[in-house]
Amino acid sequence: MDNFKRYLIRIPNNASVVLVKKTLFVLGPLGINSFKVPTKLSFFSNNNNENFLYVTRKPFSKISFNEKKRMKSFQGTSTTVIKQLIKGVTIGVLKKLKLVGIGYRVVKKTKKNLDILFLKLGYSHDIYYKIPKHISVECPKPNLIYLLGSNVQELTVLTSALRSLKKPEPYKGKGILYDNEKIVLKEGKKT
Numbered sequence: 536m537d538n539f540k541r542y543l544i545r546i547p548n549n550a551s552v553v554l555v556k557k558t559l560f561v562l563g564p565l566g567i568n569s570f571k572v573p574t575k576l577s578f579f580s581n582n583n584n585e586n587f588l589y590v591t592r593k594p595f596s597k598i599s600f601n602e603k604k605r606m607k608s609f610q611g612t613s614t615t616v617i618k619q620l621i622k623g624v625t626i627g628v629l630k631k632l633k634l635v636g637i638g639y640r641v642v643k644k645t646k647k648n649l650d651i652l653f654l655k656l657g658y659s660h661d662i663y664y665k666i667p668k669h670i671s672v673e674c675p676k677p678n679l680i681y682l683l684g685s686n687v688q689e690l691t692v693l694t695s696a697l698r699s700l701k702k703p704e705p706y707k708g709k710g711i712l713y714d715n716e717k718i719v720l721k722e723g724k725k726t
Contacts, residue, residue, distance in 0.1 A: 541611075541614070542589060542590045542591075542610055542611070542614045543587055543588075543589050544587065544588040544589070544590070544614060544617055544618055544621065545585060545586075545587055546585075546586040546587065546588055546621065547563075547621065547625050549563060549564055549625055550562065550563040550621055550624060550625050551563070552578070552586075552588060552621075554572070554576055554578075557571060557572055558570070558571050558572070559571075559572050559576070559617065559620075561617070561620045561621055561623075561624050562624065563621070563623075563624025563625045563685075564624070564625065565623065565624050565625065565626075565627055565685040566623075566624055566669065566685040566686075567624065568620040568623055568624055568685065568686055570613075570616055570617060570620055572590075572613055572617075573606075573609045573613060574590060574591055574592060574593060574606060574609055574610055574613060575591045575593045576588055576589065576590060576591065577589040577591060588617065590610050590613045590614045590617065591610070592606045592607060592609075592610050593606075619687040620686075620687070622687075623684070623685040623686055623687050624685050627683050627684065627685055628683070628684055628685065628686075628687050628690050629681060629682070629683050630681075630682045630683075630690050630691070630693075630694045630713075631679065631680070631681055631682075631713070631714035632679070632680040632682070632694060632697060632698065632711055632712070632713060632714065633678055633679055633680075633711070633712050633713075633714055634654075634656070634677075634678040634679075634680075634701075634710075634711055634712075635678070635703070635708055635709055635710060635711075635712055636656070636657060636701075636707075636709035636710065638655060638657060639655060639656055639657065639678060639701075639709070640654070640655045640677045640678065641653065641654050641655075641674050641677060641678065641679075641680055642674065642677070643672055643673070643674045648668075649665060649666075649668075650665070650666040650668075650671075650672050651663055651664065651665055651666070652664040652666060652672065652674075652680070652697075654700065656700060656701040656711075657701070657709070662700055664697065664700070666682075666693070667689070667693070669684060669685070669686075669689075670682055670683070670684040670689070670690065670693060671683045671684070680697070682694060694713070697711060698710075698711045698712075698713070703716075703718050705718065705719070705720060705721045706720065706721055706723060707720070708720055
């Protein structure tokens with residue numbers, strides 16, 4: 536019974552889930568997300584009018600014995616991805632970045648309905664980064680960036696791209712860090 540609960544997903548009232556030819560579409564107030572499901576899904580509801588989705592281990596077509604062993608990992612991964620998609624379209628996903636270093640600054644400007652980040656990261660030039668339309672950006676302080684979107688994968692790709700502009704270095708800890716990231720500093724040369 537405990538294994539059953541692990542792969543059970545509660546669908547909120549403000550979200551809809553539709554399965555069309557192995558592709559799961561999740562619709563909510565913040566948008567639509569899709570995911571190609573490797574295993575079959577079961578839909579049901581209980582007495583309290585709550586809708587649930589169960590991710591099974593059964594494949595859509597016949598597979599080899601070696602691939603049957605991998606179906607358990609597909610079941611867990613699919614459950615996690617579907618939960619993230621539902622969270623994204625209902626309440627949204629927030630990622631935070633902070634700039635650590637003297638003179639490291641970020642400013643958000645809007646030009647012709649485009650959000651552009653102007654970043655000063657210790658280089659001889661400023662860096663301009665265009666943000667996609669479906670992701671909203673806020674900079675409450677000159678060294679903080681808040682990114683809000685409905686798709687977890689796209690948001691993660693965007694934050695890692697921003698972070699790659701100035702990766703944290705291990706001696707002074709300068710760079711672009713995730714909000715909860717801690718850098719273990721190395722010891723410098725001793726003379």
